[in-house]
Amino acid sequence: MSAVNLELVDLADLTTLVKDLNFDDVERRSALLENGSRDFNAVPGSGKTSLLAAKLLLLAKKWPHARRGICVLSHTNVARDEIARRLAGSSEGAQLLSYPHFVGTIHAFVNQFFSMPMLRSLGQKVDVIDDVVFADRAKSLLQLGMFSGLRVYLENQNNGDGIATSLFYRTADLQLQVESGKLPGTHTASYKSLMTLKKMLTKDGIFRHRDMFAYADRALNTCPHLVDVVHRRFPMVFIDEMQDTSWDQESFLNRIFDRKSVMQRFGDVDQKILSDEENADLLTFPRSGYGCISTSKRFGPAIASAVSSVRLSGNAVVGEGSGTHAPILLLYSTADIAKVVPHYGRLVIDRLTEEEAAAREVKAMCTRKSGEGKVAVGRHLVDYWQAYGEGQQIASMRSESFWGLVGDAKRTLREASLNSRVADVRRALLLVLRAAASPLVSGVRDARALPRAAREFGASGPIEGITRHLAISGEQLCGVGQRDSTIELVYVGLQPYLPNGLEFDKFSALSVFDGPGLQGTTNSAASARCQVSHLGRSLEFGLGTTAGMKGETHSASLVLEAYGGTSRKFDVALGLEYIAGIASKKLDMLPKTQQAQMRNLYVAMSRPAALLCLAANEERVPPGLRTMLLSKGWHIEVV
Numbered sequence: 350m351s352a353v354n355l356e357l358v359d360l361a362d363l364t365t366l367v368k369d370l371n372f373d374d375v376e377r378r379s380a381l382l383e384n385g386s387r388d389f390n391a392v393p394g395s396g397k398t399s400l401l402a403a404k405l406l407l408l409a410k411k412w413p414h415a416r417r418g419i420c421v422l423s424h425t426n427v428a429r430d431e432i433a434r435r436l437a438g439s440s441e442g443a444q445l446l447s448y449p450h451f452v453g454t455i456h457a458f459v460n461q462f463f464s465m466p467m468l469r470s471l472g473q474k475v476d477v478i479d480d481v482v483f484a485d486r487a488k489s490l491l492q493l494g495m496f497s498g499l500r501v502y503l504e505n506q507n508n509g510d511g512i513a514t515s516l517f518y519r520t521a522d523l524q525l526q527v528e529s530g531k532l533p534g535t536h537t538a539s540y541k542s543l544m545t546l547k548k549m550l551t552k553d554g555i556f557r558h559r560d561m562f563a564y565a566d567r568a569l570n571t572c573p574h575l576v577d578v579v580h581r582r583f584p585m586v587f588i589d590e591m592q593d594t595s596w597d598q599e600s601f602l603n604r605i606f607d608r609k610s611v612m613q614r615f616g617d618v619d620q621k622i623l624s625d626e627e628n629a630d631l632l633t634f635p636r637s638g639y640g641c642i643s644t645s646k647r648f649g650p651a652i653a654s655a656v657s658s659v660r661l662s663g664n665a666v667v668g669e670g671s672g673t674h675a676p677i678l679l680l681y682s683t684a685d686i687a688k689v690v691p692h693y694g695r696l697v698i699d700r701l702t703e704e705e706a707a708a709r710e711v712k713a714m715c716t717r718k719s720g721e722g723k724v725a726v727g728r729h730l731v732d733y734w735q736a737y738g739e740g741q742q743i744a745s746m747r748s749e750s751f752w753g754l755v756g757d758a759k760r761t762l763r764e765a766s767l768n769s770r771v772a773d774v775r776r777a778l779l780l781v782l783r784a785a786a787s788p789l790v791s792g793v794r795d796a797r798a799l800p801r802a803a804r805e806f807g808a809s810g811p812i813e814g815i816t817r818h819l820a821i822s823g824e825q826l827c828g829v830g831q832r833d834s835t836i837e838l839v840y841v842g843l844q845p846y847l848p849n850g851l852e853f854d855k856f857s858a859l860s861v862f863d864g865p866g867l868q869g870t871t872n873s874a875a876s877a878r879c880q881v882s883h884l885g886r887s888l889e890f891g892l893g894t895t896a897g898m899k900g901e902t903h904s905a906s907l908v909l910e911a912y913g914g915t916s917r918k919f920d921v922a923l924g925l926e927y928i929a930g931i932a933s934k935k936l937d938m939l940p941k942t943q944q945a946q947m948r949n950l951y952v953a954m955s956r957p958a959a960l961l962c963l964a965a966n967e968e969r970v971p972p973g974l975r976t977m978l979l980s981k982g983w984h985i986e987v988v
């Protein structure tokens with residue numbers, strides 16, 4: 350192992366490297382100075398990702414190796430980009446963004462070092478790794494005559510669609526598995542048809558993300574020495590957002606790094622919101638002896654106390670942020686449910702100054718999007734906001750449409766990152782080049798390989814230029830009146846790669862330029878926003894699911910109660926019993942389904958910096974509970 354140690358004197362550099370952050374407390378200092386393998390469990394708003402980035406900056410200053418690097422893994426592109434943004438701010442930090450280091454998602458790491466080389470050596474085409482594209486293609490293949498028997502079988506299952514669209518390979522021998530629903534017995538005709546469907550998609554190079562772990566496993570079985578090659582390359586490994594790592598991912602990373610490299614993992618186990626996944630009981634985060642960061646820089650003591658009371662592990666959350674507003678409970682009658690969201694908008698205008706409200710986004714969230722349930726309304730987002738989700742079906746087709754991929758910059762940037770934006774544009778260009786039968790892409794299996802193919806082709810400048818242009822201005826360029834000139838721009842930009850003699854008229858008639866493109870995605874974005882005017886001020890804010898807002902900091906957050914279905918409980922009503930201190934059971938004694946609801950509530954309630962609001966149907970909040978809440982400093986308003 351050739352890890353680098355940080356010492357007390359090294360921390361002096363923090364004042365220049367990360368001027369906006371404060372690491373004076375004992376917990377953060379000890380996390381920075383930890384030189385061995387250790388886990389860190391940190392509360393919401395503690396700044397896990399920025400602490401990790403600060404530690405990396407300090408290590409970068411001392412890194413002595415030219416061929417060994419630091420491996421930094423995260424779950425989402427958003428966290429990866431946040432780390433990269435902080436590193437790019439100094440010359441030493443920027444070095445971590447290239448060889449011999451690796452900063453990326455766990456998926457990208459597994460693909461780069463294991464599954465892609467394996468797939469290449471198998472001669473397997475890879476067109477796209479995308480669960481949505483996979484599902485779309487599976488559905489359309491399913492319409493073929495050869496699958497008529499399978500269609501009948503699936504129609505008779507509870508979740509037939511889910512079965513066909515979530516097929517994935519597991520383990521080195523590519524065993525067929527399904528993420529949603531249950532596979533039929535392996536001896537049945539339906540199983541064999543599902544296998545054929547999966548193999549047809551594999552042959553076309555259409556994969557799901559989870560398939561990559563099976564190919565990575567295969568790589569390790571085929572070349573066991575890869576483990577040594579990779580852990581020697583990375584004597585230090587840092588993993589962010591560890592609570593979201595599945596057992597497939599954790600066990601794979603453990604095989605490579607555990608007890609071989611220094612491995613430090615950061616996360617908040619109470620924010621794990623996917624708890625019903627397979628083998629969740631095997632997960633090891635946080636390992637015994639883990640360090641804690643118990644202070645949040647996001648919110649003040651009032652929100653911290655509410656958040657603490659629904660924290661499953663029972664550990665304290667200390668609020669060091671500056672917010673002083675009391676949390677608010679909005680009670681609504683069944684008839685008035687549609688008034689809840691606009692009422693919240695007015696309330697934000699009432700309570701927060703313009704500066705406070707504008708410091709971060711204002712948001713409203715709910716654990717469930719839609720669904721059934723024979724209980725009074727307040728079950729899911731659509732109960733509160735009927736337009737929510739309209740147009741999303743069309744949005745899911747975007748991965749195959751030029752206009753959808755290029756024109757949907759706002760959504761990609763809001764929900765993902767610049768990285769994903771560039772990936773979308775590259776995929777759009779790959780679709781165009783394929784449709785035009787360009788010689789550039791005959792051997793290109795994945796849009797990520799486009800820049801390299803262009804370099805080998807001897808002309809990388811034009812494709813980089815058009816990629817940059819579309820990534821930055823794509824949204825304007827895809828407006829309906831703009832499309833002809835955009836096609837012309839693409840034609841000119843891709844000219845060096847197009848077959849000789851391909852006229853513009855023929856190019857612009859390619860089917861890749863058909864389709865509605867933007868309309869669907871624009872509707873879906875608009876359907877998830879609310880506009881309010883009040884006291885001469887106006888406010889526009891977004892609505893969405895709690896899962897979609899994980900990791901965000903808001904200036905104000907509204908948590909709309911949702912029904913748990915099999916748990917038979919409404920999350921806010923249940924959580925209020927803990928906040929008020931009148932619950933009869935300890936949180937960890939609740940059934941698993943209710944624990945999962947409390948974890949979601951904990952994530953949702955910990956988003957705001959200034960104002961926290963919960964909303965519940967008045968039928969579900971008895972007078973005694975209201976009195977206790979008032980005595981704890983809460984405000985209650987009836988909509």
Ligand SMILES: Nc1ncnc2c1ncn2[C@@H]1O[C@H](COP(=O)(O)OP(=O)(O)OP(=O)(O)O)[C@@H](O)[C@H]1O
Pocket residue numbers: 369370371372391392393394395396397398399400617620645646647899900901902955
């Ligand atoms: N060391 C620090 N000093 C001062 N402010 C900080 C520090 N760390 C984070 N912050 C601020 O606190 C807020 C929350 O930080 P951040 O979102 O990074 O926390 P987090 O740990 O990722 O939270 P979550 O687990 O909820 O996603 C941000 O506004 C950030 O700027």
